[in-house]
Amino acid sequence: MSEILLSVRGLSTHFLTQGGVVRAVDDVSFDIRRGETFALLGESGCGKSMTSLSIMRLVPEPAGRIVAGEIHLDGQNLMDLPEAGMRRIRGNRIAMIFQEPMTSLNPVLTIGEQIAETVRQHRRLDGAAARGVVLDLLDAVGIPDPRQRYGEYPHQLSGGMKQRVMIAIALAGEPDLLIADEPTTALDVTIQAQVLALLGDLQKQTGMAVLLITHDLGVVAGMADSVAVMYAGQIIERAGKEAFFRDPRHPYSRKLFDSLPDVGKRGHQLAVIHGAVPSLAREFKGCRFAERCDEAWDLCHEQAPRWYDQEGGRQVRCHLLDPTLAARRPASHAAPRDGTGQAQPCREHGQAPLLEVENIKVHFPIRKGLLKRTVGHVYAVDGVNLSIARGRTVALVGESGCGKTTIGKAILQLIRPSAGSVRFEGDELTRLRGEALRRRRSDFQIIFQDPFSSMNPRMMIDEIIQEGMVALGIEKDAAARRSRVEELLDHVGLPREARHRYPHEFSGGQRQRICIARTLAVRPKLIVCDEPTSALDISVQAQILNLLKQLQNELGLSYLFITHNLSVVGYLADEVAVMYLGRVVEYGTVQEVLEQPRHPYTQALLSAIPVIDQTTRREVIRLEGDLPSPSSPPSGCHFHTRCPHAMPVCSQRYPQSTALSDTHRAHCFLYGDEE
Amino acid sequence: MLRDGVAYFSSLKPVLLWTDALVFMLVAVIAAFAVYARGKEYLRAPWRKVFASRGGMVAAVVIAVYAAVALLDSVHFREPLENKGAEGETFYTVEVISLLDLALGPLRDQVEKTYSAPFATHLYAKETVELPDGSSARIFPRLQYGGAHLEDPLRDKAGDILYRSLSGAGAGLLWWVVLSGVFVWGMARRAGEPFRATLRKVLSGETAIPWHAMLYTAGFFLVLTGMIASLAGYYHIFGTDKVGQDVLYQAIKSVRTALVIGTLTTLVMLPFALLFGLMAGYLRGWVDDLIQYLYTTLNSIPGILLIASAILMLQVYIDTHPDLFETDAARADMRLLFLCIILGVTSWTGLCRLLRGETMKMRAAEFVQAASAFGVRHSRIMSRHLLPNVMHIVLITVVLDFSGLVLAEAVLSYVGVGVDPSMNSWGNMINGARLEMARDPMVWWSLLAAFVFMFVLVLAANLFSDAVRDAFDPRTHSK
Structure with missing residues (x-):
């Protein structure tokens, strides 16, 4: 047996659409060795998922078609196999897990049956023997109490558990190659750490190879042996992991690293890649990245670069690496168009708090029965204190379901808090009703996570941006409103012609800019940013973060930044509040929380984030289990069920706030309880 | 003749029934929506898709024919009576008629005694008739209008029906050619193309809207209308009902x-x-x-x-x-x-x-x-x-x-x-x-x-x- 397990040569997959031929995968070649983890890295829409579907020969026909290329698995060309032969390969030799564990499982079959189905198919086992194998598999993927879980249905499991079941199904056929398509993107960081560790362990035990498809540089750094970077349907750089992370060669790879936000880049502008990923429906003449590349010159637009072999078997597709061509490059292009220029230092504003939130609670009643009696509550937010000064950014961090979005909405009075007070410039918002509240609404605004659903698809940009001004009576005069719209579009970096277009004509990043323009239209003092960049690609995320930072400097805005991405927090925030199950467990300045986390949950959260620089990697504190349900939170400290330092007292009462410094507070018995 | 027409129409007393008012209001609403939708791309896009669907547009032509009939039938009025009142005021008939009734004049007026089959020349029921020689016999009497122009129905009917339907179809075809010619000419003028180029595009179905399918459907209806028009004055195409009313007329009025x-x-x-x-x-x-x-x-x-x-x-x-x-x-x-x-x-x-x-x-x-x-x-x-x-x-x-x-x-x-x-x-x-x-x-x-x-x-x-x-x-x- 040769060392190469899978060899892809010149693979091209095209899609026929109304807009013409989309070259989703265009002349892609790579090799995967036995037992290695090969990462395919790229932004959304670059063709990485289509590459994996092509390998499985699962391209949705007849719209899509593999037009060229060979795929050799152990020397056998999969393209020559009939469909029946391919069915023996799928599951047996190559298995696949998908991004969305929620929709990959059949909701009406128990998970045991779903795994057993694959076992029966591939190992020709039946009855008790199959059941035994299934139980072993469930055990292998770390699902506690397999006998109990065998008869449960997918809806009874959490997201992380479902992904484990998916992995168990994939393993049932004892594949040589596992294709993992964004296996952890839909999961929280602590769960992501569990699943990635599981994949690593299983790989060691079974010796299978993994084709890992992801957009997350951190995941690649933690898992991969070799890396291929994909851009616009092509692979543009191939390298071993160490070499790649030490010294990315292609300008696109380098920019990707530069545009990642982190603490070290505070106060600086992030490097951005201009524009967006090009449409794959067009013909490319030169280098596909040329339009967005700072180092491109005439040649790049005219001639597509070939592969240039570098030391250590790495290959890069860029003219810069050809010494004869690079020498002919005009000198004026040497300087980047705009790089990591120093941003204006953040102006310090008066410390008078703009917003003060005290002991805010949001409880949603659970109603049951004919008369809709309240039988319990979901304690979405359960006593949170926050304060935001003018011109400052407070980040609210936590896993999904911890109530951070609910707080944002409760502050804006989009959801009425059940108890507590929200004071904005001294006014108690919870007591304002009707017209009085409407008048204040221009002061606090919100930017949503999903730029696709946050604008009415039936309204033009002009109307969308004017809506707030009209509703709040900011500009009474129509002409003044129009000129203000143009001013705002200039401000967020969009052309003025955008006014007369509809939201669907814009890309995700542009839409987020429009959303920002819309909130700015009413001249707010505070903006709640609810995961504004998590639906965007890395390169676009940097553009939006830069814009938010610039607006803060110019307009003195305050942000409540809700996110699960701690590197964004490090880059943008001044203070951080870490939330767990409806309560803030730790609060402090960015330096304090990110560098000296004290609460065990914060520590675990920080350690679970995949980091690029492997030398600074902390030891991962593996959290067991999932987030408990907010309708029946654990007694005492909510975290004690998963805490590695849990003490008897933790399950009895909730720890009071402990001041660790003037600005740093934590709720944990490890640091004493001041009452 | 024109003066007669104008005089006739000005003598009528318009009647606005409730449903007439609502029907015209609905037409106005649809027209207003069409004007509004022209400016909204998101409204236009799906309609363009409807307009591009061949089956949908053929169906639309059929519906349009029905709608035209219904609209004609929604303009109601009463005719004046011959004899005026004592002070010269005009009295009107109690019968309310519509534009459609005027158009279908012969169909409405040619009432037989009772049932007669489609294209029949005789009643469907035997009657005791007094013969010219004074004796009486039970026979199927000739219809008052249906086929009344034929001397010997048995001999002439088939040929007469064939001749009339062919000439009616020919007239319909002629109308169709003239109307579609005018239509294509209008299209060509709007597009600024020569007539032949537009005609070729329309006939080969290269236009965004399947005009050829719509024109063929319209042609079918015109030929059919021509045939009916040339036959209806002489025969009851769908027969007559119990009281001798033309069934085709009833169906159209429905x-x-x-x-x-x-x-x-x-x-x-x-x-x-x-x-x-x-x-x-x-x-x-x-x-x-x-x-x-x-x-x-x-x-x-x-x-x-x-x-x-x-x-x-x-x-x-x-x-x-x-x-x-x-x-x-x-x-x-x-x-x-x-x-x-x-x-x-x-x-x-x-x-x-x-x-x-x-x-x-x-x-x-x-x-x-x-x-x-x-x-x-x-x-x-x-x-x-x-x-x-x-x-x-x-x-x-x-x-x-x-x-x-x-x-x-x-x-x-x-x-x-x-x-x-x-x-x-x-x-x-x-x-x-x-x-x-x-x-x-x-x-x-x-x-x-x-x-x-x-x-x-x-x-x-x-x-x-x-x-x-x-x-x-x-x-x-x-x-």
């Missing part, structure tokens, strides 16, 4: 009844469905509970019971207040309008439930929350954010419901709680056919005529609604 029921009911239903559906889905709470109870209750009463009781009550009211209605037509019209209203009141629940569900899904959408964060009022959120985003559901439902309502009219009239018995409708024709089918020899042509007319309309409406659903349903969109 078109308006069907279309009025199909469209006005929607007009009645829409405000309920839209308002209640959006309010229940958006406001939730006690409003939602109330509206839900309302439509669940309404839904659990058999619709036919509600309709029957309402119509019978109305009939009693009409009968006890004869002074309120000037003419019989006004009385029949009131019953038709009331039928539309009661059908609308009982049928809004389905759409309302759909809209409530869709609105509930959408109220959680971030753009609605963004609007609330701007302090946009509830009424405006419902009208600007929610309504345009549920419009596709409304449109699909309305078009799908149309054919169902046309059929419902037939069923209700058959049961006896439909339109007024004096009003022409396919349901009444079928109801009458109930007895005729039991007769020996059987009288089948009333039923056939009603069936053919209704079938063509319902089929066209269904094909058109398929095209509309394909274009508007977001699930069928490929991204």
Whole structure:
């Protein structure tokens, strides 16, 4: 047996659409060795998922078609196999897990049956023997109490558990190659750490190879042996992991690293890649990245670069690496168009708090029965204190379901808090009703996570941006409103012609800019940013973060930044509040929380984030289990069920706030309880 | 002659029935919507898809023919009587007629004694006739109008029918060639192309809208109309009914009844469905509970019971207040309008439930929350954010419901709680056919005529609604 397990040569997959031929995968070649983890890295829409579907020969026909290329698995060309032969390969030799564990499982079959189905198919086992194998598999993927879980249905499991079941199904056929398509993107960081560790362990035990498809540089750094970077349907750089992370060669790879936000880049502008990923429906003449590349010159637009072999078997597709061509490059292009220029230092504003939130609670009643009696509550937010000064950014961090979005909405009075007070410039918002509240609404605004659903698809940009001004009576005069719209579009970096277009004509990043323009239209003092960049690609995320930072400097805005991405927090925030199950467990300045986390949950959260620089990697504190349900939170400290330092007292009462410094507070018995 | 025409029309007394007013209002609303939609790309795009679908556009031509008939039949007036009053004031006939009646003059006036089969020259029933020689015999007498021009029906009928239908078809074809020529010429002028180039494009189907299919359909109708026009003066194409009235005339007059029921009911239903559906889905709470109870209750009463009781009550009211209605037509019209209203009141629940569900899904959408964060009022959120985003559901439902309502009219009239018995409708024709089918020899042509007319309309409406659903349903969109 040769060392190469899978060899892809010149693979091209095209899609026929109304807009013409989309070259989703265009002349892609790579090799995967036995037992290695090969990462395919790229932004959304670059063709990485289509590459994996092509390998499985699962391209949705007849719209899509593999037009060229060979795929050799152990020397056998999969393209020559009939469909029946391919069915023996799928599951047996190559298995696949998908991004969305929620929709990959059949909701009406128990998970045991779903795994057993694959076992029966591939190992020709039946009855008790199959059941035994299934139980072993469930055990292998770390699902506690397999006998109990065998008869449960997918809806009874959490997201992380479902992904484990998916992995168990994939393993049932004892594949040589596992294709993992964004296996952890839909999961929280602590769960992501569990699943990635599981994949690593299983790989060691079974010796299978993994084709890992992801957009997350951190995941690649933690898992991969070799890396291929994909851009616009092509692979543009191939390298071993160490070499790649030490010294990315292609300008696109380098920019990707530069545009990642982190603490070290505070106060600086992030490097951005201009524009967006090009449409794959067009013909490319030169280098596909040329339009967005700072180092491109005439040649790049005219001639597509070939592969240039570098030391250590790495290959890069860029003219810069050809010494004869690079020498002919005009000198004026040497300087980047705009790089990591120093941003204006953040102006310090008066410390008078703009917003003060005290002991805010949001409880949603659970109603049951004919008369809709309240039988319990979901304690979405359960006593949170926050304060935001003018011109400052407070980040609210936590896993999904911890109530951070609910707080944002409760502050804006989009959801009425059940108890507590929200004071904005001294006014108690919870007591304002009707017209009085409407008048204040221009002061606090919100930017949503999903730029696709946050604008009415039936309204033009002009109307969308004017809506707030009209509703709040900011500009009474129509002409003044129009000129203000143009001013705002200039401000967020969009052309003025955008006014007369509809939201669907814009890309995700542009839409987020429009959303920002819309909130700015009413001249707010505070903006709640609810995961504004998590639906965007890395390169676009940097553009939006830069814009938010610039607006803060110019307009003195305050942000409540809700996110699960701690590197964004490090880059943008001044203070951080870490939330767990409806309560803030730790609060402090960015330096304090990110560098000296004290609460065990914060520590675990920080350690679970995949980091690029492997030398600074902390030891991962593996959290067991999932987030408990907010309708029946654990007694005492909510975290004690998963805490590695849990003490008897933790399950009895909730720890009071402990001041660790003037600005740093934590709720944990490890640091004493001041009452 | 022109002066005669003008004098005739100026002597008429226009009558505006309730349903006429509503029909024209509906036309105005559709026209206004078309003007409004021209400026909105998101509204135009799906309609373009409808216009590009061949089956849909052929169906649209068929529906347009029916609609034209119905509109002609919605301009009502009364003719003046010859003898004037004592002070010279004009009296008018009690009979209300429409433009369509004028166009169908011979069909309306040529009334036989009783049943006669299609294209018959003799009555369908034997009569005792006094012969010229004084004796009497039971024979099938000649019809007063049908085939009256033939000397020897047995010998001449086939040839005469063939000749007349061919000449009528020829005339129709000629009209079609002239009209489509003018149409293509107009298109060529707008596009600034030579006539031949446009003609070639239209004929080979290269235009964005399948004009060739539409022109062929229009041609089919023109040829058919030509044939009917040249035959109708001399024969009863679909025979005559019990009182000798032309069945073809009845079937054509029924078109308006069907279309009025199909469209006005929607007009009645829409405000309920839209308002209640959006309010229940958006406001939730006690409003939602109330509206839900309302439509669940309404839904659990058999619709036919509600309709029957309402119509019978109305009939009693009409009968006890004869002074309120000037003419019989006004009385029949009131019953038709009331039928539309009661059908609308009982049928809004389905759409309302759909809209409530869709609105509930959408109220959680971030753009609605963004609007609330701007302090946009509830009424405006419902009208600007929610309504345009549920419009596709409304449109699909309305078009799908149309054919169902046309059929419902037939069923209700058959049961006896439909339109007024004096009003022409396919349901009444079928109801009458109930007895005729039991007769020996059987009288089948009333039923056939009603069936053919209704079938063509319902089929066209269904094909058109398929095209509309394909274009508007977001699930069928490929991204």
